[in-house]
Amino acid sequence: MKKDVFSAQEVYVLMDILGGTELFGFPELYLVGLTALESSEVGVERLQKKQIVTKENQLTSIGMTLLKILERYCESETYVMVENHFLVPDEKETICLEKVQEGYRLSVLPGKALLEKLYHEYELVRREATEEELTFKKQRLRRSELRQLGLEEAEFQVAPLSIGKVSPTESGISKEEWVFFELENQLYAVSPSEEYVYKMSHYWLTHWLVEELKVPYELPEGVTA
Structure with a gap:
């Protein structure tokens, strides 16, 4: 048990x-x-x-x-989501409610330890960025580019990774959501709320994770936040 x-x-x-x-x-x-x-x-x-x-x-x-x-x-007003992990981070630790096969796991661990856990569990988190990814953060794909890649309907079968954040606003709820996938060694993401596909830099994903998990970090040379 x-x-x-x-x-x-x-x-x-x-x-x-x-x-x-x-x-x-x-x-x-x-x-x-x-x-x-x-x-x-x-x-x-x-x-x-x-x-x-x-x-x-x-x-x-x-x-x-x-x-x-x-x-x-x-009591948290903001929740961070990484796949089946629902997170409440602060500067010292992260409360994690994780959906597992047996039910729900509730744990408290430092943001860095959680980032390491995600690194081991999800291939897209630990993938190495290409040299080209140093030159951009994210780029919305044009319709011609979608056709060329076969992504016009944003349907794909390559192991996706979903991340997001839910926060309250004066007018209701603010929700950020991204579904990442890799195609021909390039990282892409769909924004379901916008229904757009973006070419993504792996550093954008890494930066998002360490920022939301409040993990201290240093950017690689030549990369800006």
Whole structure:
């Protein structure tokens, strides 16, 4: 039993204790709540086995720490997304809610450690930039270029990587989203909201990640932020 991985029922119980009704990155919360009694019973039993809740249904010290982390996550106004990772970074550490096969993993780790984790998990994060990519950040492709590459409909099968950020604004929600893919050793990205395809520099992607994860960095010689 992985103590840092939680089922939907366990998350429901923790959110119920916290008094929260929404958890970014966990859209199933409402559906689980439709069977609240059954979900609570199953969730409490599993949390007891992990020594997060006592047999008297009280939070243990581990449970209190976990709930404080979850509360910090819920109170954030901005979330960074990298594939199935939902992140709340600050200058010292990043709270990460990760969708995994067994459920949801909740962890806290330095931004640099998370960047290293993404580097090992995603090929497009660790790819080496071409020499040409030093000369630009991103370039929107013209229709003729899309035809030449066979990307007019923005449909592709090359292992994509999605990143994004959600932030509140005075008029609602601001959402940035990019889907990256590689074609003939060149990095491209689709902006779903704009429905445009861009030729991308790998340094743009790397810069975005280290900036959003608040990781100190130095740019390669000849590259500007």
